[in-house]
Amino acid sequence: MTDLDPAFERAVAELPDTPAWHELGVERARALEAEVFSGSADGDVGTADRAVERPGDDDATPVRLYRPPALDEPAPALVFAHGGGFVLGTLDSADDLARRLAATTGSVVVSVDYRLAPEHPCPAGLADVTTVVEWTVASADELGVDPAQVGVAGSSAGANLAAMAALRADAAVDIAVLFYPMLDPTLGGASHAEHADAPLLTRADIEWFWRLYRDDGAIPVDDRRLSPLPAAGGGPSSLADSPPTVVVTAGCDPLRDDGARYADALTDAGGTVERRHYPGAPHGFLSLADTVPAAADAWEDLAAAVPARR
Template sequence: MPKVLELVQPKLEAAALRGIFALPRPVRRLIAGPPIRLDDQELALDAQLLLKLQKLRGHEQLAAATPELARAAMRQGTRLTSTAPVSGVVVADRQIPTANGELAARLYRPRELTGTSPLLVFFHGGGWVIGDLDTHDDLCRFLAKHAGVRVLSVDYRLAPEFPFPAALDDSLAAYRYAVDNAAELGTSSDAIAVGGDSAGGNLAASVALIATRSDLVAPVFQLLIYPAVDATARRRSRELFGNGFLLTDEDMTWFMDKYQPDEALRADPRLSVLLAEDLSGLPAACVVTAGFDPLRDEGEAYAARLAEEGVPVISRRFPDLIHGFANLRTVGDRFQEALFEIVGALRAGLSLQKT
């Protein structure tokens, strides 16, 4: 019987979640509570309702007693928010050879896309400790279908079993693999972009910087969704939004202690990309931030530095949203609206590279 309950309970919780978000707006507002306003921003009702439900379930943090428990919790959260897979997307498993063994990966292609197209090499978020191909499957399907591109999602090694720079080494190897095998992947070496969310945004930014400064072909575009770019400083947004908005101050400390436990080494520009001496000549970028996100200010500081050094950049803050909203598309309409805008920026950015 316990095994049966383990299978049934997530389905019941998922159905309950969808039912609550389908309620009339006044009822959802009653459940969520009065609007939350902070730093001249008002939190979206969808985000506030989700946070309230998480609090009721006792799941207010991403960190846990062990990395294994945190990973399991993220997988469970993914199951709760999952719906039918995005239609019209062909998915194929891949194995990427590296000096440290093979990396699992997935290649996504819109079904109607039969010719060559740009390719987005995507690195998932999760503080370099949690997250995998499954937790970001919906996001990658969505990006592929609505941007009309191929997406290669990479399952890099996680900390603390593999601390910095293992995840970055894997990400660079995956990018090099995409460049070297561009034709077989349905693209060309001069049409490959990098992207990721949170820790994955950090990896994408680092790959773009290292590739541009090395013998690698540089990416044509960077899609950085609420990226972590400075492991050395506490900015105002971390003080304002470090408690109660999904990603907490304690979470951030826990993740970084697992990924790079030596504080003296956190200024390494391969980790703290914002601290790199020279950002000129990097690929055009779209830097997305969320208003109620402790990572907001460092992401926007990175976008500002890119612009100051002559890099074409779109800096877009969604002032009413929280960290992680790109993985919440199936929960609330506001999250999907934001994701459609991100897709538009990706499509436009890649199109401009052709001119």
């Protein structure tokens, strides 16, 4: 088992001492997340809130646009899906990550407030993210973005939705940026056992999230809407058209092998993939960049992996 880097260990110890997500239940977990993580971050990245109509639905998906200052038009764009195990997460709780992603990559970031399980199990969230990708391309002139440079990004469960949207959208996606993706509903990787009691995310949490996303287990684990990972219902042929992909993984994360296996699958399918691995880091470590120098360095690595796409 990889040991947690001491700097990350100290940062985790300073976080509020809270029960595991699965022990709280949906409503209490959402309330806790809003208390601990919500609130806009400082910075000069401009924001604008919009709503994207859902096909065949009277409702709409809220999105928040982040544009770094002095960004030329048309600019590259990244449609971003937050983490939270398909159950948690809001535009506010993802604000810091979306701002830093925009500033680091020099892109307009379109953060998606997709529908959550258990009220909206698979494939509702996937449909929302896919629709926003298509809307961003179709609305490129209005948004001041380059329709040929619209990519996807996501964190944890959101990285799953981003990867799937890149494969399913009726629009070209030029890059996928996946932070510690949550991809295997069978929890088949060795890291799920090695780091079952890891900080910030446990195996029991992941099992709970997957069960809710799978409509209380009614959706079989090999349903192709659940994951792009071949062993979890996808297949090499489904990955042949994947865009160039950056996969960020953490060594002390039960989801470590989800990302590693997906990177290998993309390579086997002939895709272009770059894996950035941080052995002593926990799940979600990119959110600790203000307190842990290694996390800030990882963002600099990301800037090199996702250069300006002009």
